[in-house]
Structure formats: C-alpha cells, structure tokens
C-alpha cells in the first residue's frame with residue numbers, strides 16, 4: 543500500500559509537533575497513538591517504503607503473536623497499520639536517512655535528513671529499530687573509489703544507464719526488475735548471480751531466461767572477483783564463474799543489488815544516553831536522556847526490554863501521552879476509550 547501522503551524532499555524547514563524517525567511497525571503505530579490525541583506527525587525513513595524489518599527482511603513470513611490476529615503476514619501487518627493510520631494523514635518522507643537532530647535555543651529540534659529536508663519539531667520519536675538499512679556492498683578492491691560514479695547500489699536516474707554497457711549483480715527482485723528494465727535500453731547487459739536459485743519473483747526469472755535465450759542479454763552464474771580500473775575509471779569486471787574459471791566483461795557501470803542490512807548509523811551521534819547499540823529510556827514516558835526526544839521499539843533499552851512488535855505498540859501508547867503532556871504541560875491528558883470518546887471518533891473519521 544502506498545503511503546497516504548508522500549512529501550518530496552524540501553529545503554524550507556517543515557514545522558511540526560513531532561518527527562518520527564523510522565517507519566517500521568512501531569513508528570507507524572506511533573502515528574496512530576499520537577493521532578488519537580490530536581497530534582500530527584511527520585515520519586521519515588531511509589527506505590523507500592514503510593514497514594521496517596517486516597517489509598525488508600520477512601514480508602511473506604507469518605507472525606503469530608499480534609494480539610487478536612492468530613496469524614498475520616508481516617507485510618499484511620504493515621498494510622493494516624497503514625490502513626489504520628490513514629485518518630491521521632501522516633506526512634511521509636521516504637528514501638532519506640535522518641542524519642542530524644539538534645536542540646535549538648527556542649527548545650525546538652532541528653532535524654535534518656540526507657536529502658537536506660529539514661524540520662523544526664517540538665518533539666522527536668526515534669523508532670529506528672536496528673538502525674537504518676544500508677546496501678550490502680561489493681567487497682572487491684577499488685569498489686569504494688568508483689562507488690556512486692560507476693558502481694551503484696540503487697538506481698536514482700534510470701536514463702543515466704541507457705546506451706551504457708552494464709553488468710548487474712544479484713538474484714532478488716531489485717536485480718531482476720532492473721535487468722528486465724534495462725534490457726534493450728543498455729548498449730550491452732550482463733546479469734550475474736552467485737547461484738541457481740533466485741529470491742526474485744519466478745515470473746521475472748522466467749522472463750530473464752527468455753531474454754537470454756533470445757540473445758538479448760547474457761547471464762552467468764558467479765561472483766565478482768575484481769574490478770578493472772584504469773586511470774580511476776572503471777572499464778570492466780572480472781567474474782569468478784561457478785565452474786571455477788574467470789571471465790571478464792566490459793562495463794561502463796556495475797549495479798549490485800545484494801539486499802540491505804541495518805546499521806545504527808547517525809542515531810549514535812545525537813548525544814543520547816546509550817546502552818550498547820540501544821537508546822536508554824524510562825518506562826513511564828519512553829523518554830531518552832534528552833527531554834522531548836522519545837524512543838520506542840527495537841531501538842530502546844530498559845530493564846526487561848523484549849524486542850517484540852507488541853512491546854513497541856505499548857511503548858508508542860505511553861510515549862504519545864507523554865508527548866501530549868510535554869507539548870501542553872498545563873493541560874491534563876485524560877484517558878479516553880476509542881469506543882466511547884466522541885473526539886477520538888471524530889479524529890478517526892468514524893463519528894456519525
């Protein structure tokens with residue numbers, strides 16, 4: 543399901559009550575709990591889509607410990623959360639890592655992303671899970687030197703690769719999608735995958751094989767052995783084939799899609815009290831060592847912490863109450879039931 547409102551990267555600061563860092567299941571449910579209390583949120587994720595680990599690591603696996611859902615697919619859970627938060631119209635800022643959170647003199651936080659989107663936020667909720675997902679990189683000599691120029695882990699501007707000699711690595715959906723997309727548009731195209739089994743959709747693999755049979759692209763089973771670089775320019779790549787021999791392919795660009803792995807990343811630099819790779823919080827408000835900055839889900843640490851979605855949902859509820867009090871210290875926040883509260887039902891768009 544598409545995010546309700548996807549905001550393009552912007553340079554003017556966006557003023558908001560709360561920025562949620564991380565659109566995993568706990569960040570998404572935080573939108574809901576804040577929304578019930580009338581607090582709007584902007585939500586940022588380094589991935590291009592919401593869902594965190596559920597979507598990135600195990601979308602098709604069943605989850606059995608979500609209350610009242612005896613079994614629920616991980617992607618299905620994310621889709622349901624997206625449906626549930628729709629009435630609150632959160633603003634999504636995807637594909638951009640939050641790199642900086644600093645307190646300003648007026649007590650608001652300046653939050654900045656890698657795309658230079660900036661927010662002036664009265665509160666921040668860090669729902670960063672295991673950290674932001676980074677592409678798994680090619681581990682051959684010289685890779686760092688050509689990364690971003692001729693070695694790529696994502697496609698930002700597809701037209702840039704048209705008419706070029708391409709070598710594409712990987713056996714998942716991203717690799718297959720781009721192999722099929724660039725076939726006929728690239729000057730030459732070689733697809734390399736390390737084994738006979740693919741993680742990509744079977745239909746994409748079948749289509750790739752048809753194109754190979756028709757001579758439209760070349761496919762080899764193997765792994766990258768070396769990059770051929772001359773005068774700082776990538777000229778080709780050597781592939782160790784599964785039969786033990788090595789083949790060289792000319793290339794203007796190499797694209798590698800080996801999946802993503804999480805890394806705590808910039809969160810560690812924000813001056814918060816940490817417990818190993820997690821952020822210390824209290825268990826009444828789920829506030830960090832910095833008043834106004836809260837942390838929920840897998841990223842936080844407290845005595846007895848269990849990294850379960852269920853725990854993150856509870857933490858989101860309590861953090862929302864604490865945020866309401868933080869934003870309006872003189873106003874008592876009363877507990878209300880969605881079953882009977884007219885104001886909550888109005889916010890949910892379900893009142894008659």
Ligand SMILES: Cc1cc2nc3c(=O)[nH]c(=O)nc-3n(C[C@H](O)[C@H](O)[C@H](O)COP(=O)(O)OP(=O)(O)OC[C@H]3O[C@@H](n4cnc5c(N)ncnc54)[C@H](O)[C@@H]3O)c2cc1C
Pocket residue numbers: 563564565566567568569570586587588589593594595596599600604605606607638639640641669670671672673674675806807808809838839840841849850851852854
């Ligand atoms: C295979 C597997 C099976 C599992 N099964 C279960 C289960 O059955 N039941 C259960 O309860 N739990 C299960 N879990 C654990 C569950 O997935 C996690 O507890 C849950 O995803 C945590 O949610 P979260 O929102 O805290 O973090 P995440 O899901 O990790 O999402 C965090 C998000 O924050 C983003 N992010 C991080 N840093 C930044 C930054 N600086 N800027 C922008 N974005 C950032 C990341 O890109 C990510 O999208 C399982 C986990 C795995 C790997």
